[in-house]
Amino acid sequence: MRNINEDTITAAVLESLADTPSPRLKEVMSALVRHLHDLAREVKLTEQEWMQGIEFLTATGQKCTDKRQEFILLSDTLGLSMLTVALNHSKSAQATEATVFGPFHVPGAPVLPLGSDIANGAKGEPLFVDATVRGTDGKPVAGAVVDVWEADAEGLYDLQRTDLDHPEGRAVFHADGEGRLHFKAVTPVAYPIPTDGPVGTMLEATRRHPWRPAHVHFIVQAPGYETLITHVFKDGDAYLDSDAVFGVRSSLIGDFQSHPAGVAPDGSTQAGPFHTLRFDFVLEPAARQG
Incomplete structure (x- = not known):
């Protein structure tokens, strides 16, 4: 050589x-x-440009912690995360579409009984979610495991708050025998991805905004079915057509219905406005994988 x-x-x-x-x-x-x-x-x-690239990647790694993954943010904002999702999760027309995983999931979230309040102190207008899990054949998926996480009314996940010693806005549920689940959460809001690191510098240099439309994250798993990683986005959000991580799919836009103060779906009396969301998750049979 x-x-x-x-x-x-x-x-x-x-x-x-x-x-x-x-x-x-x-x-x-x-x-x-x-x-x-x-x-x-x-x-x-040029050699100078390549060194700047090396320094950028070095800084990206240095920004990563056990609570923050700057490389996932970089992959998301460059569209690579969504491209790999699209390449690896081709689904039938009936199945719920997948989207990006995001950097704020935590394994081992508390397993809660149906009807629980996952907010656990997080601020925001109440959201009552009623969902079903079924296969593409229309049959309910009994006992499906559903991992849920979301940001609060200030657009922050619990991992981003240094003053918390307990999880907020996240939980794991087991669907009932009819594939149904329901829980209370907070109504999601649009929020900017973290911009205090190299990814923020890249967005500023390229004159891109950092905003994500309001959404709730879900992972839905059941034996015999492909694991679904997805969001449900809030209809009418200003950033649905310019998501910083390119994750929006029309089929994933949910109808978050607004209600005045009054009786909520769980029978409780709400002193202020609240929202409801009804959504069906349709799982692809595992035989279609690979």
């Missing part, structure tokens, strides 16, 4: 990968090298 130049270096690097034991790793690494080298050639990348 002597006298490598700009015309021969790509082939030399690809040759160095020839003995990679994993065919899939070899395929991915080879494509990565080809595309990176093509990028450098296309834009005539």
Whole structure:
């Protein structure tokens, strides 16, 4: 490998990968090298620009903690997260569409009985959710496990609040024998993704806004079905057509109906306005995976 130049270096690097034991790793690494080298050639990348890129990626890693994943934010805002979702979760027309996972999920959220209030102190107008889980054949999926999480009325997830010692706005439910579940939450609001790190710098430099439309996150799982990772978006939100992470699908826009103070679906009397949401989750059979 002597006298490598700009015309021969790509082939030399690809040759160095020839003995990679994993065919899939070899395929991915080879494509990565080809595309990176093509990028450098296309834009005539300078050494200073490449160093800025390295510093940007370094800062992205340094911003990551056990409560924040800046690389997921970067992937989301570059559309790569949604592209991989689309590539890997092709569904039949009847099934609920998937969308981005986001950086604020926490495994091990509290398992609560149906009808519980997941807010647990989070601020916001009450939201009463009534949902069903069924398969594409229309049959209910009894006992489906539904993981729910959302931001509060200030657009913040509990992970973003340093003064909390308990979960807010997140829980896990088990659907009943008819595939139904219901719970109380807070009505979601639009919020900006965190902009105090490298991703925020990138958005500002490219004159992009950081806003996400109001939504509630869901993961729905059941034996024999493909796991569904999705959102339900609030109809009428100003950012439905310019989501910073490109995650909106028309089929995922829910009708969050507004109600004046009065009796809520759970029989409680609400002193102020509240919302209700009715939504059906339709799971793809696992046999369609792969």
